[in-house]
Amino acid sequence: MTKIDFPGWARLHQERIERVLGDVLPASDLEPAVLHQAMRYSVLGGGKRVRALLAYAAGELADADATRTDHVAAAVELIHAYSLIHDDLPCMDDDILRRGKPCCHIEYDEATALLAGDSLQSLAFGVLAQQGLNDAPAVQITMLADLARAAGSRGMAGGQAIDLASEGQSLSVAELELMHIHKTGALIRASITLGARCGNSLDSTAFDHLDHFGKVIGLAFQVVDDVLDADATTAALGKTAGKDALQNKSTYVTVLGLGRAKAFAGELRTEARRALRALPGKGGRLAELADFIVLRQA
């Protein structure tokens, strides 16, 4: 059997998660219909699905059945989608464009966007609470606890709060890193470890390596995001470019400068690949995903 190339694998799994999300989201004619339409609008038809791809890649590494990993991939994408909806609200980043479309609160209204985000978070836990994602139900309970931690005040939502508090302030590299390890990193790490938990073939040393890879690649993701925000166009990004500078936010570009930020992303890529070396197949698709994340142009 010829191994499919990375772009083919990525496309296959992007299409797969799109189908899975379409299935787990309530139908758009089911009451309350407008709420369900807003949920589907915000989740479907866009995004690179980096978190889902990381989950699938980690699942493959642990010999997990992909029908199990589907649930993890969907759960992390639902959490991500909810965070984007709430992030774009007027009281937060006050944005109008997301994934090349009007934000949820522009297309619908603020109240609907608020409730759509809230409902997507509930749905994420619901999807991860379907029976049988690991042979041992107790492991699945741990997965649910891990997702709760990654999403909550000591994870993603906490990172948003640190971000808010830091607006207009000059952060050090260490403070910036702390913010992003929460804001972006926590969910990316969870995507990888939860994906791997759908299988049973990795030992605890492998999990440590995986978790370190997740930490490094989560940070790399954000460094590249900051570089692209400063470097790319709104059309290429599908969201408002140059926003960080406008909002007077500290980013890796404002703190390190564009050149050193790009170099830092490269170093993190090397570090990420090093973390994968001890894993079966040198981390398989995860190594290619690390390149995909660091070398992306949007």
Added chain:
Amino acid sequence: MTKIDFPGWARLHQERIERVLGDVLPASDLEPAVLHQAMRYSVLGGGKRVRALLAYAAGELADADATRTDHVAAAVELIHAYSLIHDDLPCMDDDILRRGKPCCHIEYDEATALLAGDSLQSLAFGVLAQQGLNDAPAVQITMLADLARAAGSRGMAGGQAIDLASEGQSLSVAELELMHIHKTGALIRASITLGARCGNSLDSTAFDHLDHFGKVIGLAFQVVDDVLDADATTAALGKTAGKDALQNKSTYVTVLGLGRAKAFAGELRTEARRALRALPGKGGRLAELADFIVLRQA
């Protein structure tokens, strides 16, 4: 052993859930500190804790260890508290007073209130995902799925959406009932069934009776809420009274009239007690809680 009277039992368990919530909420000096302070501000020191009391009462009925039921009681109170924070935001009900104190977005700011609500939802699932709430981990996974359903677009958040869509419209009794079965009823039912799932002594017939009791008492709770909103003072309620009329909302009082709404609450109380008759000890504390809910003055 003399059985403690209901007010004593209720006070004991109100104090107990307060301690439990204080323990599961992140400390107020833990970073991000303002977010954690906002979470504690919104959850602690107030409320009748009806949902927690229902969980404890149902747990007792199923011979559950109260240290297990603690998790269910905390989870439903956290979900309830998050929903109140988001409900009070300017884009929703735009309120300023809750439990006799300024709302979270007044005391802090809108963005912090949004994130505090989001984080409380994550925390609720985290608390319910601590190992060992039922002897069978698979049952606990079902409990997590049940909470997700009760909180999400086909439960509480969906009820909010129906509520929003119905503003300024005249609802029929059936439409009003549908809204409240989602908005208030879903979480109240879940409080009861999840509490009972911490034990192992009830059969599926008993669960059916419990669930019917939950449906009826959830509705009764809302009818009484509508009566009090029309009848009581802001000082007595600890939240803005007369709000429904101001917002031109359909309530049981506007649809049925005050007298018939009060009579309907009485009928639901009778129906609730009937549902308990087949249960051990005629439903134990649940019967007294039904009275507490229907006969309360605030």
